Amino acid sequence: MMSKFHAFMFPWFGFGHMTAFLHLANKLAEKGHKITFLLPKKALKQLEPLNLFPDYIFFHTLTIPSVDGLPAGAETTSDIQISSGSFLASAMDRTRNQVQEAVSIGKPDLIFFDFAHWIPEIAGEYGARSVNFITISAACVAISFVPGRSPDDLAVPPPGYPSSKVLLRGQETNCFSFLSHPFGDNTTFYERIMIGLTNCDVISIRTCQEMEGKFCDFIESQFQREVLLTGPMLPEPDNSKPLEDQWMQWLSRFEPGSVVYCALGSQIILEKDQFQELCLGMELTGLPFLVAVKPPKGSSTIQEALPNGFEERVKGRGVVWGRWVQQPLILAHPSIGCFVSHCGFGSMWEGLVNDCQIVFIPHLGEQIFNTRLMSEELEVSVEVEREDTGWFSKESLSGSIRSVMDKDSELGNLVRRNHAKWKDSLVSTGLMNGYVNKFIEALQKLV
Template identity: 40%
Template sequence: MGSSSSNKLHIVMFPWFAFGHISPFLQLSNKLSSHGVKISFFSASGNIPRISLMVNNNNIKLIPLTLPTVDGLPPGSESTSDMPPHMAELLKTCLDKMQPQIESLLTEMKPHFVFFDFCHQWVPQICEKLGIKSMFFSVFSAISTAYLTNPARVLACAGDIPSLEEMKKPPTGFPESNLLLKSYEARDFLYVFINFSGPGSCIYDRVLACMLSCSAILIKSCVELEGPYIDFVKTQFQKPVFLAGPVVPEPPTGSLDPKWDLWLTTFPSKSVVFCSFGSETFLKDEQIRQLITGLEITGLPFLVVLNFPPREEKAKLSFAQNLVKDKERGVVYTGWVQQQLILAHDSVGCYVSHSGFSSVTEGITSDCQLVLLPQKGDQYLNSKLVSRDMKAGVEVNRRDEDGYFGKEELCKAVRSVMVDVEEDPGRTIRVNYDKWRKFFLEKEVHEGFIRDFVKEMEAMV
């Protein structure tokens, strides 16, 4: 196929039922569809209304899926945002029971490719049977795959799975051998080796099965950002590894809620700290106390968006709001906000986030300094990438054993990039940040990533 026939490409997108996965799949869909690629987007029927609000091209068709019944999974639980974290394993069981439905749809649709997610390890087998190419799309940074989910991670282990001390160290051949995780980070990563529903059900086994059996691997990154880690991934899997670039989101459209616009406008340009950790992160009371107190002692205005378990929301929100002493300068809120529009507001100059890479990208493109407070999983390695490799943000220092951070550490991190900017590390971070922001805003470069990827897919079919 030549590039002029890219409209003949038909891709099925099949992300995991979590909006932290659905969003990057949809962002990529929007980019590909603008190059004439036809997209059929699979998700549970209950997720379709929210997904439809993020679609910006007529080449994308949303395909609702029916979720089978699983004991213990309440009816209507169709994304991880609908349930406590421990119940997500039941949703994976539900996913596994969908194989006949997916095979029937693919038989009827006959796409060229199926882009699938980390726990869909049975998709390549169905695709091979039907003569369809399977593309494992990693929504995680390349450093995460290079550190955690590859054959080298377990080859040198004394036991069947890594110990805590082994998990602190990178696998053999990892590009930056002096990277050493803290105990709380390594302990969190051990979760990927837990089998909840029999052998082969752990995240590590699922991901490895996906990557070893797929036709090709797609990473949401580029050589400029993660060249050494991408090269390591290629040596581990010995198959085509394509790069989509960081898939920079389109600038936000619409107007910011007047409530936030009026409040933010009362402060000087680039002076407000915005803090959010995503919809599925619930901080403990003591960490909320340290966070809000730490922001107050920076002397800067701040807007904190927190999420709580539904049954505790009213009491916990009241607790958090009562911690704010100067209520004209500090606001605590819960619920959905127009995050991109808030970050893009002229008064906002700093973003304290959980280091999800989409959030990091939004912060950089919105010209907000990055303070990194990762909460789980790949976020820890994203934070290392931004603070150590890119040197474009500052990570909050935390206690080794349990990840506790105090108000002083939070305050120090924020002030280093917002107040003490004439001395290091703030001065160096800001110089590097400006360099990376320029790269992220080079629209033609990022269009080139997608254009080249479309050509590579055309060559495959």
């Protein structure tokens, strides 16, 4: 029997990253391994309920220093606009002494990290192994981060890149311009990720061989690092908290598979005209819908930003909601027939393991790769076509939704069949457990 290890986890201060790390922590803790989870104080309240093994997973809170340009009290990405990410990265970098002290006292065997590119140095100093845990798709990493290339080369696939449809089209390459932007003290986003990938002891990716094997092999060959796959790392369904009554009652009024649910993630705040086009596109489908997005820029509430007459026209069949909802439970409700999403990696998996049709409106670079993977490689979803402005029209949104919701649609039936096939293999307990067991075995050999 192999010995138990002690792992530190230090994810980027975004909830998509922190929750992915915590799902992994739960899987390791389930097998009796001890985890010390480093996070900002403000994130504790939201993450504590997701800790399924409080006897094995211990939260260690960090004091986030103030940084010029970072709003007072901001500690996570949900406290800031995307454009302020660099200030939050500086704050993260300035917790280095706190992290180092915790490591010196806790003496972990492994340290998992993603954006804190200086972790391998600390790990080396205290005899721990550093594990770079990637929570985005392998396809995205395989084209964006290749030793010896710069962000300017992104329009052209690197030599040896797997034959694939997961590529940017010419007009979209500007969505990766953020790679060369400053991100933290004296580093660009690209340099930060490259240093972490080049200096870590091992790379782990939240994906599975069946979906992205060729991209994982490519990363392994480029970085000369072992690549370990965790599998999709989906949270166990939480049956202790049922769906909130207001949504349960509202959704239950509609036929099975008839409601469109749209959510664009916690970081995206739309311009007012984009928000209105989204609402009008939903109205145009003629279907019942629930949209969960933050109020658009310049508006303090959803109500004040809605198009004229919209509420009266959709009364009884459409709701636009500006606050958090229980997404996994909503997606699992029998009335939901279509999920319209930005295709963040977490939402991508949540869509895959439910029965609803999937329509994607990707917003940022990584989401575009995820969308290509789903829509063109796996053919389980549809991507909304964009106008020259870079946004979409209400007609293209409603057309994409109708193309998968209409019972006679050839495209709708194709993606439904493919989706059902992938869902069956992903939710089979053997697949998830097999990945976790293999992953833990590889970690035990590492320490």
